Amino acid sequence: MFTIGEFSKIAQVPSSVLRYYDDLGLLKPMHVDPWTNYRSYSATQLPRLNRILALKELGLSLDQIGRLLNDNVSADELRGMLALRKAQIEQSVAAELDRLRTVEARLQQLDHEGAFSHDDVVVKSVPAQPYLSLRHTLPYLFDGVALIHEIATYLPARIGSKRVGAVTAVMHGEAFALENVDIELGVVLTAAVDDSLTLPNGTRVAMRMLAAMDTAVTAVRVGAFENGYRSYAVLGRWVEQNGYRFVGPAREVLLVLPSADHGTDAVVEIQFPVAKRSSSNPLVS
Amino acid sequence: MFTIGEFSKIAQVPSSVLRYYDDLGLLKPMHVDPWTNYRSYSATQLPRLNRILALKELGLSLDQIGRLLNDNVSADELRGMLALRKAQIEQSVAAELDRLRTVEARLQQLDHEGAFSHDDVVVKSVPAQPYLSLRHTLPYLFDGVALIHEIATYLPARIGSKRVGAVTAVMHGEAFALENVDIELGVVLTAAVDDSLTLPNGTRVAMRMLAAMDTAVTAVRVGAFENGYRSYAVLGRWVEQNGYRFVGPAREVLLVLPSADHGTDAVVEIQFPVAKRSSSNPLVS
């Protein structure tokens, strides 16, 4: 029989951990002195402790280990648990490799630009939303500003400002173009409306659903339209370096509308639907 | 300006998290109503939130992110942090891949043996220890039992039982052999003694240091000597499947001595020094 300290040295496990396992009922000492509460461990308990450590190595939680050790599970159940665990590890390795790539991309970017870029790329998902919009090819992108204001003032008044969300554009053509821009402009809604409307200038706006984007890379641009290309460049490089590809047209969500005269106070979130490039994953055998 | 709920929807971040970041000082709302404590966020705060999320993606802690955002660090410091982070991720990927291999080995073992094996392999390190021992080639392994008892009774009496640790054997020859065994037998000590001794049967025991083992695979065997081969087999397979190799002779630490007659009550820890096989690591470029 060993004291907790001796047993701890043999097993290379801190005595605090042995006490913790005692509390959890994972590994009760062979004997506890009723007067002093001193714990005594037998060498024959070492296999059980080793089993605990080995299962912990596999990444099982102490709770799972406890169930494994007490209700002695069947080989099939055990196989199931290990298979599940294997899948989890594969996932987490893939996630870590992604992170690694992202860090490397950041480091490269740092080498090129000497500092933090202004735009941070964030991956998120965007739900489907009702969308009241018009589609048009604009001779110049700047012609859009007037349209935006028409939309932003007229539609809330007609439909009720409670149901109207952010002014949103879908860039159907080249996202970077400044001339002959094929653009869809409108507002997202909290609930669909069934009729289409006509703007004071005669343009018709129609209801449709904006599709959900499972995975979208986004960046926020603050300032004038002219800064748009920078955000797109950042997104493009990020997508390339992190193993994604674009799978649809970009959206621009105008969180703060540009003021009519200069528009340098706008805040716009650019959203680009993407998917993972199928990569040669070393884990998939 | 947005309420916390609106801002939370735009950024796809739970409002509880926004409150948490507020508490931490990571992202203070633009404005807090002094009467109701309602928080208001501006769209221009989205870039900062995105920066937080992007850095979190890289695996930085909120504490580190806070320092990055407030004391705006130099590009070199940032480079250092990212390089450190990169190394950490590489480490953790390597660790996860190890774990993956171990899980796979367990699954294979399960397929072969239909259940848990009796022995669990645990990797640990063993410190250097003073060692009072004799080395001998035994005609039969069982001849060792008498020697063990001679050592275990005589040495503590001579040196003081406080300074004497477990009876320990070093298997210099083939670990699996049962005949003509080149074996070193003795006890580890808590402190070195300077003189060598002579056992009652005339054999001399001498002091030396048992080298530390940085990495040792260990298993505990309960029962008779004859079960030894099973533990060795388990260790051998484990070492092969997990990408290690043996780099020295095995040790056997007798935690509970075999009783003189049968010895089925012994508890022995087998320790085998190992090193990682140099593998084709996909991470090292």
Next chain:
DNA sequence: TTGCTCCTCACGTCACGTGAGGTGGC
């Protein structure tokens, strides 16, 4: 008036590590 949102605590998570304050054993 009725929901809806917002507020502030407070507690739980997971596997321990680290004291504080006190006692037993040689």
Next chain:
DNA sequence: TTGCTCCTCACGTCACGTGAGGTGGC
């Protein structure tokens, strides 16, 4: 007697999630 080990709380860790219980705004 003096260290050394052991004991039991209790609190901290990290980034939140989840109530409870209460209030503000339309």
